[in-house]
Structure formats: structure tokens, C-alpha cells
Amino acid sequence: MKFFNLCLAMMVAVVASCQPPKTATKHHYISFKSAQEFQSFLNRKIDKYPLISAHRGGPMAGYPENAIETFENATLYNPVIIEFDVALSKDSALVIMHDDNLDRTSTGKGPINNYTYEELQKLTLKDNGGKVTTFKIPTLEQVLTWGKNKVLFTIDIKKGVPYEKIIATVRKTKSENNSIIITYNANQAAKVHQLAPDLMISATVKNAEDLKRLNDMGVPNDKIIAFVGVSEPDKELYQLLNEKGISTILGTMGNLDRSAKANLPQNIFQRLVANGADVLSTDELALAGKQLDDYRARHQLKFKNLIVK
Numbered sequence: 001m002k003f004f005n006l007c008l009a010m011m012v013a014v015v016a017s018c019q020p021p022k023t024a025t026k027h028h029y030i031s032f033k034s035a036q037e038f039q040s041f042l043n044r045k046i047d048k049y050p051l052i053s054a055h056r057g058g059p060m061a062g063y064p065e066n067a068i069e070t071f072e073n074a075t076l077y078n079p080v081i082i083e084f085d086v087a088l089s090k091d092s093a094l095v096i097m098h099d100d101n102l103d104r105t106s107t108g109k110g111p112i113n114n115y116t117y118e119e120l121q122k123l124t125l126k127d128n129g130g131k132v133t134t135f136k137i138p139t140l141e142q143v144l145t146w147g148k149n150k151v152l153f154t155i156d157i158k159k160g161v162p163y164e165k166i167i168a169t170v171r172k173t174k175s176e177n178n179s180i181i182i183t184y185n186a187n188q189a190a191k192v193h194q195l196a197p198d199l200m201i202s203a204t205v206k207n208a209e210d211l212k213r214l215n216d217m218g219v220p221n222d223k224i225i226a227f228v229g230v231s232e233p234d235k236e237l238y239q240l241l242n243e244k245g246i247s248t249i250l251g252t253m254g255n256l257d258r259s260a261k262a263n264l265p266q267n268i269f270q271r272l273v274a275n276g277a278d279v280l281s282t283d284e285l286a287l288a289g290k291q292l293d294d295y296r297a298r299h300q301l302k303f304k305n306l307i308v309k
Contacts, residue, residue: 028076031305032178038178041305051279052281066097068135154202189224193218197223
């Protein structure tokens with residue numbers, strides 16, 4: 001009997017260990033009533049509340065990158081910014097895909113721009129382990145429609161995709177209150193600002209000269225969220241940007257993510273936020289989410305735009 005009870009206890013422990021983390025029980029949604037309220041948050045006019053940006057939507061086992069189902073799953077772990085990638089199909093549909101070729105993340109083969117949208121819908125997505133799922137390649141309009149009053153977006157645009165088409169879809173879906181357009185240099189940022197002066201722009205700012213170049217090209221501070229790179233910058237840069245009312249994104253995907261996993265007692269994600277990062281763009285959604293939950297609780301940080309259900 002004792003042996004049976006011991007075996008039963010072990011089975012229960014194994015089953016329990018397979019369950020999602022305790023934080024993954026309810027959806028954590030973010031909702032801003034207006035574009036002005038959204039931008040006030042990014043302009044640091046509302047109390048700081050550090051967020052996670054789920055790189056490529058937060059893929060994990062059974063959940064491919066850049067899939068709506070993956071985005072929804074990410075909201076179980078934390079209130080999130082969803083970073084995703086937009087490419088063009090052969091017939092100029094805006095579809096969500098990171099790679100130029102379909103092979104790694106879908107059941108398709110070859111360049112994505114060899115396929116029409118109708119042809120792409122015959123394919124399904126694969127997770128990062130190569131497991132085929134039933135999930136389809138979504139369009140930008142589908143993603144933006146799904147995300148209203150749920151998540152914030154940073155929209156990464158693949159080479160050759162016109163900013164005009166992206167902006168038109170943001171307008172069509174009325175996603176101005178949760179969308180940020182990613183740019184990689186001052187010329188791109190200036191173009192996006194000229195096309196849509198009301199939208200928020202993610203721009204690379206690794207030093208004071210980068211910020212000055214953006215300003216000189218007509219991009220104002222109140223439309224910038226600064227991507228400071230994939231290694232921790234000097235605190236002086238954070239201080240400069242904070243003084244200008246500019247929120248910051250630190251990319252932890254890569255070395256910082258690996259360091260955080262290898263040095264769990266150090267709570268590296270918490271340290272990065274304490275040192276000045278407002279957003280952590282990570283591939284380690286569950287771990288970063290747990291550490292930021294603990295950080296927010298310890299500092300009693302509140303977020304009126306958070307909806308948990």
C-alpha cells in the first residue's frame with residue numbers, strides 16, 4: 001500500500017510539473033481608450049509599468065512564431081507587446097512571416113513572394129521544433145483586428161514592403177492606439193513620420209547623436225520609442241531619453257536571454273528593468289514574465305490599462 005501511495009504521489013508530481021506556470025491561468029490584456037492615452041504612456045506621462053515585448057509573438061512548443069494563436073497564448077503569461085513581421089505575398093497581400101523563405105516555419109517551400117495569398121492559405125505553420133500545427137499564416141489586417149484591446153504591437157516590416165500599405169491597414173483597423181512602426185535608421189523614421197505624423201515609431205537610439213539625427217530629420221521626441229540595442233547601454237543614455245520623455249526597448253534576445261537562463265538567482269530581467277529599460281524584447285517569455293511580475297509586485301506598480309480575465 002505504501003508503495004502504491006508513493007507511486008501515486010510521484011505520478012501526481014509529474015503531471016503537476018507538466019502544467020503551465022501558475023501565472024498562465026488568465027489572459028493579461030492591455031487596453032487604451034485613445035491614441036492620446038497610448039502615447040501618454042509611451043511618453044512617460046503615466047507611472048512606469050515595465051512590459052515585455054514577445055519577440056516574433058512569443059513562440060514555444062506547439063506555438064509557431066508569428067501566429068495569432070501564439071499571440072493569444074503570450075497573453076496568458078504577461079501583459080505584452082507583440083513584435084511581429086510583415087511580408088508581401090506574390091499578389092501583394094500583407095502577411096505575417098519573418099523569413100524570406102517558407103521552409104523553416106511552414107509546410108511551404110521556397111520564397112514567400114512566389115505564392116499568392118490563396119496559395120499561402122493552403123499551408124500551415126510549424127513551431128520552432130519543426131512540429132506541424134493547424135495554424136495558418138495570418139494577414140496584417142487579421143492580426144490588428146484580433147489585437148484590439150488585447151495587446152500592443154511593434155510592427156517589423158520586411159524589405160520591399162511599402163510603409164504606405166502598413167499605415168493604411170493601421171488606419172483601416174483603427175489600430176492607432178496600440179501600434180508602433182519599427183524603423184532601423186533615421187531616414188526610415190523620417191519617412192514614416194511624414195506619412196503618419198500621429199503614429200508612434202520605434203527608432204534605434206544607441207547614443208545622443210542618434211537622437212539628434214532623428215530630431216534634425218523632423219522626428220519629434222513624443223513620437224519615438226527608443227530601441228537601445230541588444231546589449232545594456234550606459235545609464236546616461238537611459239537618463240537622457242527619460243528626460244526627453246522617451247520610453248526604451250532593450251533587446252534581450254540572444255546573449256542577455258541566455259545569461260538570464262543560466263543565472264536564475266540573479267534575476268537578470270529584473271536588474272535590466274531596475275537599471276532603466278522600460279520594455280524587454282525577449283525570446284524567454286515565461287521566465288521574463290515571472291521576473292517582471294515579481295518586480296512589479298515588490299515595487300507595488302499599478303497599471304490602470306491592464307485587464308485580467
